[in-house]
Structures are given as C-alpha cells and as structure tokens.
Amino acid sequence: MDEVRMVRDGYAEPVPPTPEELARKVAGVKALLAEPPRRAVPRPAPRLWWGLGGAVAAGAAAAVAVTLVGGNPAAPGDPSGPLTLDGKAAVLAAAEKAERQPAGLYWHADQIQGQAYVLRPRTGAYAIIGAHGESFGWWGVESGMGEAYYARDLPARPVSARDAESWRAAGSPSSFRVWSGDAFHTYTAKATAWRSEGAEAGVRPGGGGKFLGDMSAEDLQKLPTDPAALAERFLSRAETEKAAGVGPGRGGDPGGAPATAESKIMRVASLLGGAPVPPKVRAGLMRALAAQPGVQAVGRSTDPLGRRGVALAAAERTTTITGESGTAKAGQGTYRSRSVVLFDERTGALLSQQEELTVPGGPYAGMRPGFVINHQTVRSAAWSGSKPTPPAALPFG
Amino acid sequence: MTGDPPPRPAERFEEVVDAYYAEIHRYAARRLGPDAADDVASQTFLEAFRQRRRYDPERAGVRTWLYGITTKVVSRHRRAEVRALRAQARLGPGRGGEEHADRTDARVSAQGLRGELAGAIAALPRGQREVLLLVALADLGHDEVAAALGISYGTVGSRLNRARTTLRKALGGTNPMLALEEQHG
Numbered sequence: 001m002d003e004v005r006m007v008r009d010g011y012a013e014p015v016p017p018t019p020e021e022l023a024r025k026v027a028g029v030k031a032l033l034a035e036p037p038r039r040a041v042p043r044p045a046p047r048l049w050w051g052l053g054g055a056v057a058a059g060a061a062a063a064v065a066v067t068l069v070g071g072n073p074a075a076p077g078d079p080s081g082p083l084t085l086d087g088k089a090a091v092l093a094a095a096e097k098a099e100r101q102p103a104g105l106y107w108h109a110d111q112i113q114g115q116a117y118v119l120r121p122r123t124g125a126y127a128i129i130g131a132h133g134e135s136f137g138w139w140g141v142e143s144g145m146g147e148a149y150y151a152r153d154l155p156a157r158p159v160s161a162r163d164a165e166s167w168r169a170a171g172s173p174s175s176f177r178v179w180s181g182d183a184f185h186t187y188t189a190k191a192t193a194w195r196s197e198g199a200e201a202g203v204r205p206g207g208g209g210k211f212l213g214d215m216s217a218e219d220l221q222k223l224p225t226d227p228a229a230l231a232e233r234f235l236s237r238a239e240t241e242k243a244a245g246v247g248p249g250r251g252g253d254p255g256g257a258p259a260t261a262e263s264k265i266m267r268v269a270s271l272l273g274g275a276p277v278p279p280k281v282r283a284g285l286m287r288a289l290a291a292q293p294g295v296q297a298v299g300r301s302t303d304p305l306g307r308r309g310v311a312l313a314a315a316e317r318t319t320t321i322t323g324e325s326g327t328a329k330a331g332q333g334t335y336r337s338r339s340v341v342l343f344d345e346r347t348g349a350l351l352s353q354q355e356e357l358t359v360p361g362g363p364y365a366g367m368r369p370g371f372v373i374n375h376q377t378v379r380s381a382a383w384s385g386s387k388p389t390p391p392a393a394l395p396f397g
Numbered sequence: 398m399t400g401d402p403p404p405r406p407a408e409r410f411e412e413v414v415d416a417y418y419a420e421i422h423r424y425a426a427r428r429l430g431p432d433a434a435d436d437v438a439s440q441t442f443l444e445a446f447r448q449r450r451r452y453d454p455e456r457a458g459v460r461t462w463l464y465g466i467t468t469k470v471v472s473r474h475r476r477a478e479v480r481a482l483r484a485q486a487r488l489g490p491g492r493g494g495e496e497h498a499d500r501t502d503a504r505v506s507a508q509g510l511r512g513e514l515a516g517a518i519a520a521l522p523r524g525q526r527e528v529l530l531l532v533a534l535a536d537l538g539h540d541e542v543a544a545a546l547g548i549s550y551g552t553v554g555s556r557l558n559r560a561r562t563t564l565r566k567a568l569g570g571t572n573p574m575l576a577l578e579e580q581h582g
Contacts, residue, residue, distance in 0.1 A: 003561040007533040010514050014426035014434070016419070025435060026418045029442045030411055296409070316408055358407075359450070369450065 034299035034310075091290045091297055091310050091343060105145070107276030108138035108388035110379040112395055114304065116159060116372060117178035117187075118363060119170070120330060125366055126166035127159040128176050129304075130187035134379070136194070136390035139276050140207070143216055147207035150194045150390045156187035157396060159371075179363075182325040194390050225280040227288035235259060235288060240267045261294030261314035262339040269341050269353035273378050286343065301342055301370070303352035303377050305395065309342030313356075321362045333362030337373055352377040406449040406459060413449075414442050417463055424464070427534050428471060429478055440470045457544035464535050465545035468527050475523065482519035517567035525560040528553055 017025060114129040132154040139147045156176050158164040167173070174189040196203050224230055233239070240263035259267075268289045272282055289295055294315060301311040320334045321327050336359035342351040354375035360367050379395055404412035421441055426434035444466050445452075452462055471478065518526060527546060531537045537545060539553045546553075 003564045004529070004533045004557075006514065006564070007518065007529060011427045011534060014423060014431055016423065022419055022422075025422065025438070026414055029414050029418060029439050032439060032443055033410065033414075033446050296411075 034297075091286060091312055105141050106138050106384050106387055107141065107382070108136065108384065109274050109381040110134065110136045110391065111273060111381075112154065112304065112377045112379050113375065114154070115180070115374045116364075116367075117176065117180070118365075118367065119176060119178065121170045123169040123171075124166040126163040126170070127367060127371070128156050128163070128167070128178075128187070129159055130156045130176060130178055130185065131180070132156055132187065134395060136388075137274065138388045141221070141276060142218060144206060146203075146205045146387070148196060148203040148387075149201045150196050151198075151201045152194045152390075153190070153192040154394065154396070155189045155191050157189065179327060179331055182327075191394055220275060220277050220281070223277060223281045223284075225284040227284050227291060230281070230284045231288040231292065234267055234271060234285070235264045235292065240264055261292060262317070264289060264292050264295065265312065265314055265339050265341045265353065269350060269376065272350040273353070273376065273381065276383075283348065286348065289341070298340065301340055301356070303342050303354065304372060304375050305352075305377060305379065307342075307344070307351055309351040310345050311340050311342050313338045313340040316358050319362070327363075331363045333365060335359060335361035335364050349381065350378050404459065405454075406445065406452045406462075410446055410449055413445070413459060413463075417460060418442065420460070421463055421467055424467060424535050425471065428530060429474055430481065433474055433477060437467065437470050437474060440473075441467045444470065457541070461537065461541040461545045464531060464537060464541075465547070468531065468546060472523065472527075479519045482515040513568050514564070517564050520567070521560055521563060524548075525556045525563070528556040529560040532557060 016022075112132075112134050114132040116127050117130050118125055118127050134152050134154050136150040137148065158167040175186055176188075177184055177186045179185075195201050224233070237259040240259040268285050271277060271285055277285070290297070290312060295312050296315070298311045298313040300308050302308050316336045316338045318334060318336050321332050323329070323332055335357060337355050337357050339353070340356050341353045343349065344351055352375055354377070355373040356369075357364050357367055357371040357373055358369050360369065360371070364371060364373065379391075404410075404416055406413050418438060422434050422438040425437035425441075429437060441463060445463055448466070452459070456462075457465070518529070521529065524546075528542055531542045531545060532539075539550055539557075542548075542553045543550045548556075
C-alpha cells in the first residue's frame with residue numbers, strides 16, 4: 001500500500017482558475033509587490049549632469065571599470081513579454097497624466113545633482129552627498145523669447161539621519177575629502193549663490209536657442225507623439241551614444257547591437273528633464289521607454305527629495321573598482337547597481353534618474369540596497385505663463 | 398518553461414510570479430481550499446519578493462525555494478487546515494460515497510478527503526505533515542523537501558516513514574486505495 005499515492009489521490013483536484021482569473025490573481029500579486037516596502041529605503045544621495053543645453057562636467061566619478069553582467073536580455077521584437085506588464089501599466093497610467101498637463105509659454109527645469117561618497121573614519125562609516133549642485137534653466141517656447149541658465153553649489157551633507165549621527169560622532173566636519181574615481185576632491189558644507197555667468201550658466205534675452213543638440217523649440221513642438229517613432233528617433237544606439245558622449249565602438253558589442261537599457265533611460269530622462277517637449281511627446285517618450293527590451297518596471301522607489309514614484313529600471317550591472325587608477329584598498333571591490341528612472345504617479349512628471357545600489361560592496365560596502373549612488377533629480381519642471389526665476393530656498397532644509 | 402532557465406528572483410521577480418503562481422496556488426488550494434489559496438499564494442510571493450536577494454541558487458531551485466516559503470505561510474493557516482481536516486473526518490466515509498462528488502464538490506478541496514484519511518493527516522505532527530504533503534502534492538523529491546524545509550535528507554526520510562506508518566495504522570484493515578478508487582470512480 002502506497003500511502004503517498006493515497007494522499008495524492010485523496011486530495012481532490014481543485015477547480016483551476018480560468019485564464020482570466022489567473023491573470024487577475026497574478027496581476028494582483030504584482031500590484032502587491034509594487035507597494036512600498038516595509039523596510040525603510042535609506043534616504044539616498046547623488047553626480048552626473050545631463051545638463052542644461054548640452055554637455056556638462058561631472059567633476060566626479062571618473063574612470064571606473066564597468067562590466068555589464070547578465071545585461072539586457074533584449075528579446076527583440078517582444079518588448080511587452082509576459083513580465084512586468086502590471087508594473088509598466090502604472091508607468092503608462094502616469095504617461096496618460098503627462099499627456100493632460102497644460103502647455104505654456106515658458107518651460108523651466110530645476111535639477112539637483114549629486115554623488116554619494118562613503119567616508120570611513122574610526123568613529124564609524126557614513127555617506128555624504130558631494131559634487132552637489134543645483135541648476136535652473138528656462139526656455140521660451142519660441143525662439144526670440146529668451147532663455148537662461150543658472151547654477152549654484154549645494155552643501156555637501158550626510159545622506160540620512162543615520163549618516164548624520166555618524167557624522168556628528170566624527171566631530172561634524174564641514175569639509176569632506178573624498179576619493180572620486182582617480183583623485184581626491186574636497187567638498188564643503190557651504191552653498192554658493194545662484195550665478196548666471198560662467199560655466200553652464202548665462203542669460204540670453206533674445207535666445208530661443210537649440211535644444212537636444214540642434215533642435216529649436218519649434219522643432220520640439222513638432223516631434224511625433226507615437227512611441228515607436230520616438231524610439232526610432234531617440235533610442236537607437238547611435239542616438240543614445242551620441243547623447244551620452246560615448247564615441248562609436250565603445251560601451252558594447254560591435255555590429256549594430258541595440259542601445260543598452262541604461263543609455264535609453266538616460267536619454268529619456270535627459271529629454272524629459274531638461275527640454276521643453278510638449279506634453280504629448282513626453283507621454284510618448286515614457287511609453288516608448290516602457291516598451292524597450294531590457295527596461296523593467298520595478299514598482300515604486302524614492303528619490304533624494306523623499307518623493308515616491310513609479311520606476312523603470314535597467315538590469316543590474318556589476319562594477320568593479322580596481323587599484324588601477326590609484327584607488328586605495330578600502331575602496332576597491334565589486335558592487336552591483338542599476339539605473340532607475342522615477343515618475344510622479346499623479347502628474348506623470350519625471351522625478352529623478354538615479355543609480356541605485358542593489359548589492360553592496362567596494363566603495364559602497366556596508367550601505368544598504370536601494371542606496372542612491374548618484375542622482376539627477378528634478379526639483380521642479382513645468383510650463384508657465386511668465387519668465388520663471390530660480391528659487392532662493394535650498395532644496396534640503 | 399520547457400528548456401528555459403528558471404527566472405532569477407533577485408532580478409526578474411515578476412517572471413517568478415508568472416512561472417509559478419498557478420502551481421503554488423494549486424498546492425494551497427488542495428490543502429486549504431480556494432479562498433485561502435489566494436491569500437497563501439499572495440503571501441508566498443510577497444514573502445519571496447522580500448527575501449529575493451537572499452535566494453541562493455546553489456541551495457535550491459526557485460520552485461523548491463517557493464515551496465519552502467509556502468510551507469511557512471500555510472503553517473500560519475495551520476489551524477484552519479487542521480479544523481477543515483477534522484471536520485471532514487467527523488463527516489466520515491458517508492460523504493465519500495456521494496455520487497455527485499463532481500467538480501463543484503471538489504471545490505472544497507481537502508474536504509474531498511475521505512474521513513479517516515483526513516483525520517489521520519490532521520493528527521500528524523506538523524513536521525511530518527509538511528514532508529508528506531510536499532512529497533505527495535507538490536511532487537518534490539526528498540532532496541528538494543530537505544532544501545525547502547531546511548532539514549537534512551535523513552530527516553525527510555524518517556518523517557515520511559513515520560507519517561506513512563501512522564496513516565497505515567489509522568486506516569486499519571480497510572483497503573483505502575480501493576475506497577478512494579470508488580470515491581473517484
């Protein structure tokens with residue numbers, strides 16, 4: 001007598017859910033996964049300028065060896081696939097909202113950039129945001145209406161309350177000497193005033209210059225709204241590499257391989273974060289990005305300003321810091337991270353593009369998954385009827 | 398799933414849900430009925446999602462890992478399960494004889510179990526019941542059960558043997574196979 005078989009046969013076969021029921025239940029589970037995690041996500045920090053009106057210097061994080069591991073599965077021709085439909089549905093719902101935002105005469109974008117550094121004094125490690133800056137730009141919707149770019153340095157600061165505690169234990173230093181890829185930089189806890197001259201700044205009353213390379217504001221108004229057309233135009237390998245300042249032949253396989261999911265995220269974040277593209281085009285770009293192979297919906301995440309949003313992410317990548325460019329032993333090692341872009345669920349606005357730690361190690365040993373390694377966060381970006389001015393208040397109280 | 402490598406929980410968790418939801422739901426439905434199955438399946442995947450970075454492919458397959466989590470989740474519903482099994486035991490064999498034990502009736506899941514068998518399973522120590530049901534209903538091998546429950550291979554064998562002995566004794570001289578065949582005939 002086989003009791004096991006007896007038990008197997010004894011339990012009635014439940015009526016299986018219909019395919020529709022099953023799909024609904026699976027969707028329900030995925031929606032649950034997208035709920036805020038129980039564990040508090042560590043309050044992130046910052047680098048990386050996608051820049052107002054063009055190329056920008058980061059002054060941070062040079063020369064690290066980036067290896068893509070298990071990179072982009074890139075099942076060509078099947079961007080929807082069986083996965084992540086529900087998470088993406090949330091992004092698409094946000095895109096619907098972006099579509100309904102009103103247009104105006106002036107577009108402005110206020111962005112915060114930063115790069116996280118981990119200091120390891122004897123009193124205990126803590127993370128700060130350095131290379132911390134804010135940039136404010138506005139553009140007239142038509143050429144001749146003017147444009148302006150402002151910039152200021154933001155104070156370097158401990159990232160989270162926990163970091164602040166360790167920072168106080170270390171004697172509350174007001175300057176931080178940190179290793180940044182291949183050299184030491186010192187960041188201070190002082191802000192500068194807004195400047196409208198110098199690098200990356202300037203006022204052009206009769207402007208209405210070029211956007212996104214060589215496009216006029218009028219050209220932007222005429223961009224297609226169809227996601228496929230936008231993807232073809234902006235998300236090809238050549239386009240994303242050009243936008244990222246990477247010459248051909250670097251950063252991936254030769255032979256016309258598609259652009260990486262990371263570079264597509266950067267590209268869309270750059271287009272949405274700094275350019276006065278009309279609402280329907282913004283919505284189209286979000287749809288295009290969500291449909292890209294290798295771009296996954298990852299539920300919700302939090303930006304450095306503490307705002308939650310629905311997120312798209314590239315697959316994790318592995319970064320190994322070696323001693324090659326002079327990094328001390330303590331900063332060497334391997335970590336994993338992924339590029340994430342967040343959208344406001346209520347308005348469809350771009351919130352932040354940030355590199356989030358997934359597996360701590362190397363320079364970020366001891367940090368928690370979710371730790372933001374660098375970020376480009378939109379403090380505000382909107383159309384308005386009159387010329388915008390940069391805000392006096394600092395973004396972090 | 399044929400031929401595809403199993404999805405990696407830490408990176409592509411939604412694929413894990415797609416691949417295994419139906420199976421985990423079925424297992425839970427057999428043990429606890431369809432209503433509780435929804436809860437158990439959701440809780441299983443939620444818990445797995447939280448633990449996804451700790452999943453170790455060296456230790457167990459994704460499916461095995463999920464059954465381990467399901468087992469813990471079911472154990473939170475254990476009282477409901479035992480209550481259902483005991484209720485069924487009280488109804489006795491008469492119910493098994495009802496000819497209209499069709500799909501509608503099968504909805505009651507464990508309640509479709511024959512009385513004595515239900516009672517005997519309910520009376521098993523929890524550890525033995527988990528092993529027995531993972532082998533019988535989830536079709537896990539002994540090594541997989543060991544990985545799922547975090548116990549040794551030897552313990553799986555001994556628990557299973559003890560469970561079988563208990564069931565055999567509880568069912569006495571009747572030939573349950575025959576009775577079950579009739580019930581399902």
